[in-house]
Amino acid sequence: MSPQLLFATLILAPLLGFLINGARYRKHSAEVAGGIATGAAAISFISALAIFFQLLDLPAEERRVAVQFFDWIRVADLKIPAGFVIDQISGIMILVVTGVGSLIHLFSISYMHHDKGVAKYFAYLNLFLFNMILLVLGDSLPVMFVGWEGVGLCSYLLIGFWFTDKEKAAAGMKAFVTNRIGDAAFILGMFILFLHFGTLNFQELNRMVPVDPSLAWFGPIGLGTLLLFIGATGKSAQIPLYVWLPDAMAGPTPVSALIHAATMVTAGVYMIVRMNPLFLAAPNTMMVIASIGALTAVMAASIGLTQWDIKKVLAYSTVSQLGYMFLACGVGAFGAALFHLMTHAFFKALMFLGSGSVIHAMHEEQDIRKMGGLKKYMPVTHLTFLLGWLAIIGMPPFAGFFSKDEILWMAFHSPRGHILFWILGFVGALMTAFYMTRLMALTFWGESRVDKKIHPHESPLLMKIPLIVLALLSVVGGWIGVPHVIGSLLPGEPHNILEHWLEPVVKSVPGMEAGDPTLEWSLMGASVFFAAIAAAVAYHFYVRNPSQPKKIAEALGGFYRLVFNKYRIDELYAATLIRPLIKASQGLWFYVDVNFIDKATFVTADLVRGGGLFVRGLQNGNIQRYALYVAFGVVVSLSFILLR
Amino acid sequence: MPNVDTSLAAEALARPETQTQIESLDLIAHSATLGVGLSHYLILSAILFVLGMIGVLMRRNAIVMLMSIELMLNAVNISFVAFSRFQNLIDGQIMVFFVMTIAAAEAAVGLAILVAIFKRFREVNIRFFEHLRG
Secondary structure, three states, X not given: OOHHHHHXXXXXXXXXXXXXXXXXXXXXOHHHHHHHHHHHHHHHHHHHHHHHHHHHHOOHHHOEEEEEEEEEEEEOOEEEEEEEEEEHHHHHHHHHHHHHHHHHHHHHHHHOOOOOOHHHHHHHHHHHHHHHHHHHHEOEHXXXXXXXXXXXXXXXXXXXXXXXXXXXXXXXHHHHHHHHHHHHHHHHHHHHHHHHHOOOEHHHHHHHOOOOOOOOOOOHHHHHHXXXXXXXXXXXXXOOOOOHHHHHHHOOHHHHHHHHHHOHHHHHHHHHHHOHHHHHOOHHHHHHHHHHHHHHHHHXXXXXXXXXXXXXXXXXXXXXXXXXXXXXXXXXXXXXXXXXXXXXXXXXXXXXXXXXXXXXXXXXXXXXXXXXXXXXXXXXHHHHHHHHHHHHOOOOOOHHHHHHHHHHHHHHHOOOOOHHHHHHHHHHHHHHHHHHHHHHHHHHOOOOOOOOOOOOOOOOHHHHHHHXXXXXXXXXXXXHHOOHHHHOOOOOOOOOHHHHHHOOOOOOOOOOOOOOHHHHHHHHHHHHHHHHHHHHXXXXXXXXXXXXXXXXXXXXXXXXXXHHOHHHHHHHHHHHHHHHXXXXXXXXXXXXXXXHHHHHHHHHHHHHHHHHHHHHHHOOOOHHHHHHHHHHHHHHHHHHHHHO | OOOOXXXXXXXXXXXXHHHHHXXXXXXXXXXXXXXXXXXXXXXXXXXXXXXXXXXXXHOOEHHHHHHHHHHHHHHHHHHXXXXXXXXXXXXXXXXXXHHHHHHHHHHHXXXXXXXXXXXXXXXXXXXXXXXXXX
């Protein structure tokens, strides 16, 4: 098939699914609605695979399939065609998006079985997929931005899917508004880049980047990339705009898996990888990205240590892992960022779906204090979750190990890296191991604390299939990026396939040298060893000696409560930004809107009305009066002429 | 108004031989003799015109209003004729024929409308027909 047709199928299948399910949004059959939606997602996945295989047939330097459907915007110098491209970067991303997306659609059929709005749910899910595909495939910033906004909208719709619950509706709004702040910066970034380069096409932008990195903070590249990064902090939940993601857990769990773990939140990372030559030319921005990423990784992980809601723990874990991806981008390891994005999509989607399976079994109970010992009731969920757990805490040879260690190694080794970044990443990795083990222990292991009235049960087959597939991917997903030091020891000396694949499109930091294998080995060993110890400690605390954590929490006192309350960041924002803003808006409303604008329009309206009434009085139907006016007019004009 | 002694003019008028002279007198002599100038005609015309206008503006009876319009037209005719006579131009008198023709047509149409209205409503008071008002 021609690329045009494949691209059209890939992009339009979910849109068609959305239209069909949207038109029959009152229907209650999960099988039909879910079948349509999952079919649409699967069609997209198959088309993506077909294009991907076409890509494989091309020589390494020319791996790029691009189509242009029509001219979307054509104003003076600004020419933006509706162009889409699959190259090495978007090829990986589109497979992850449509592949994981299809699995989550499948999972949703069972999960949302009893929901009244199931057709609406699947319509939103398809719309999300459509927008995500636009975001990934767009060959210029504005096309990407359409998808960028679209996924934000769908995220809002799906977080607030059960909008009759006020808290959930508010969570949706919070996500939307927070994202909007980032989006504004994103648009400004686009303006600056267009002003400087005269184009917004990724390929052209990347080609036009000057060779010498620009050290100016407020140069066009420095400021433009910084603003784009602020946009990314909104979408990808980084400091300071991360606050919406934990609240976004109000949505149905498969939504959390799809949008708030695997795909949408990684859009910021993807955007930066997409424009890597541009970001490389702005070392200052890179430093900001790395710092924000490392700080977010540690801070979110520390909050994750204290949470009791199974989904909240996973949400903070997601924020933390996204921090790692930004850390990788910031030190110039774009390949590692994309690699971690992919493996994270596998294991975090797996864990969210696993938590969905648990919540389903526990009849909507999300508090891990009321779980425990679920292993014997839910063997499949437990086993798959176990594999996800091993992947995220970075145990070899599971997926997370390869990607996370590449990031940590690059944070240390890259010319743009620093030992501080490594230390932050290392501490974050230890915390990750701890809170994930805690989650495993409290949910699946140890004594059962389940309410006597609840009888947990294993989930149906439709929910198990995606879990099993994602678990397999979490195991093998990392093997495409085996680092050189390990690969050289293995039989057949496997290359770092991913690095090789991305080489033509991902630039490396200037001045990168070959690393010292001993050092790389020792850092890798250290992080694995200490992560294992952290996991063992957590196991000891939460399975062997469940009273221990409470004592430690009491010993830490105020600090523990600060972390438990998420560093009171929400309260801080409310006090410093939101409430003053509301106050100011109220003032503007009262003084400007009501007392000035409204009044001005009312007065104008009254004047016009009064004038109309007066003129209306003149036309009273009395023809003699009209004649009198004429006579009067004649007299006046004559006297004017004669007496002048 | 020409500055003339009127008693002298009356004395001369009494004489028969002056009768023929009068007819052949030029414009100024003629007016001097009669004491009637352009101004008198114009004043008369204005008075008639205003009377007609008052009729149109004040009276409620549509027939009277039509008659008043005739009065106004003829007031204008007088001023036309007067100008024509005193300036030795024939144009004014020709114009008067036109005005009379138009006036006749107008009267015919107007009366026809009035007859039709009267047949329909049994009424010629125009206050009765004030329907076009804002």
